[in-house]
Amino acid sequence: MNARRTLLITGVSRRIGAHLAAHYLARGDRVIGTYRQETDELAKLREQGLHAVQIDLTDTAALAGLIDDIAAYTDRLDAIVHNASIWPSDADCDADCTRQPPLISQLYQLHVTTPVQLTLALQHRLPAPIKDGRATRTVVFLTDTKVSAGSDGHLHYLASKAAAQSAMRSLAISLAPHTRANAIAPGLILFHEQDSAEKRANRLAKNLLPFEPGAEVIAQSMDYLLDCSAVTGITLPVDCGLHLLNPSARD
Numbered sequence: 001m002n003a004r005r006t007l008l009i010t011g012v013s014r015r016i017g018a019h020l021a022a023h024y025l026a027r028g029d030r031v032i033g034t035y036r037q038e039t040d041e042l043a044k045l046r047e048q049g050l051h052a053v054q055i056d057l058t059d060t061a062a063l064a065g066l067i068d069d070i071a072a073y074t075d076r077l078d079a080i081v082h083n084a085s086i087w088p089s090d091a092d093c094d095a096d097c098t099r100q101p102p103l104i105s106q107l108y109q110l111h112v113t114t115p116v117q118l119t120l121a122l123q124h125r126l127p128a129p130i131k132d133g134r135a136t137r138t139v140v141f142l143t144d145t146k147v148s149a150g151s152d153g154h155l156h157y158l159a160s161k162a163a164a165q166s167a168m169r170s171l172a173i174s175l176a177p178h179t180r181a182n183a184i185a186p187g188l189i190l191f192h193e194q195d196s197a198e199k200r201a202n203r204l205a206k207n208l209l210p211f212e213p214g215a216e217v218i219a220q221s222m223d224y225l226l227d228c229s230a231v232t233g234i235t236l237p238v239d240c241g242l243h244l245l246n247p248s249a250r251d
């Protein structure tokens with residue numbers, strides 16, 4: 001892709017989503033970013049030109065408003081990046097089963113159902129044309145490298161990310177040739193502030209390449225998926241080699 005593109009990125013209020021939005025705004029692209037909470041990162045992104053839309057992506061009734069907002073803002077949509085995510089443990093999910101909707105339902109809504117509905121609704125409202133025989137829209141799902149290995153403690157989270165990868169492949173088939181769909185499956189990208197030095201050291205020791213990569217590696221991967229017009233239906237592991245290790249070593 002080239003010229004001045006328009007990207008929709010969900011969950012830009014912090015960390016990887018905020019970095020991706022800043023990366024593309026700095027390149028002169030237009031970015032529509034969804035958020036729930038106001039943050040310092042979001043304020044800086046607004047100064048850079050972000051078109052920010054506040055929405056809880058598990059609220060299905062709110063999706064029509066988001067689509068109207070996007071259609072009013074642009075008639076060109078080059079990329080949709082499904083980044084917004086939650087990461088509850090199985091214990092969190094079990095403890096929360098009386099809440100409506102339960103956390104388990106929120107996982108599937110946020111990681112699978114809303115991204116699929118949003119992708120298809122935007123295709124209907126702002127159809128992606130074919131240009132010079134090539135797709136003009138790319139859809140990217142942020143999943144997780146542990147999807148194939150599984151995990152003792154995040155079954156529901158990983159199952160929802162696995163479903164997102166499956167949905168990505170089906171979209172790659174059904175939306176060709178005007179749209180490509182791919183996934184990035186990160187391993188450890190960024191620690192959380194509260195992670196102890198011991199936790200960090202233990203986690204890094206599990207990688208073939210034992211360092212904290214930072215969000216820039218996701219921007220580099222995204223650049224590749226946006227620019228390489230022959231790639232669709234793939235999942236790109238960005239995990240410092242974790243996928244090569246024995247599954248039992250991964251948790």
Ligand SMILES: NC(=O)c1ccc[n+]([C@@H]2O[C@H](COP(=O)([O-])OP(=O)(O)OC[C@H]3O[C@@H](n4cnc5c(N)ncnc54)[C@H](OP(=O)(O)O)[C@@H]3O)[C@@H](O)[C@H]2O)c1
Pocket residue numbers: 010011012013014015016017034035036037038055056057058082083084085086087110142143144145185186187188189190191
């Ligand atoms: N960071 C890593 O090391 C790592 C590892 C594996 C996979 N990943 C994947 O990479 C992506 C980004 O990771 P991250 O660490 O930057 O995630 P994060 O810090 O947890 O941020 C997630 C974003 O999603 C938004 N969000 C959560 N629930 C939402 C909802 N119901 N409606 C709308 N927005 C919602 C949050 O917005 P609010 O804060 O405003 O609620 C936030 O901006 C995720 O898909 C994650 O699964 C990351």
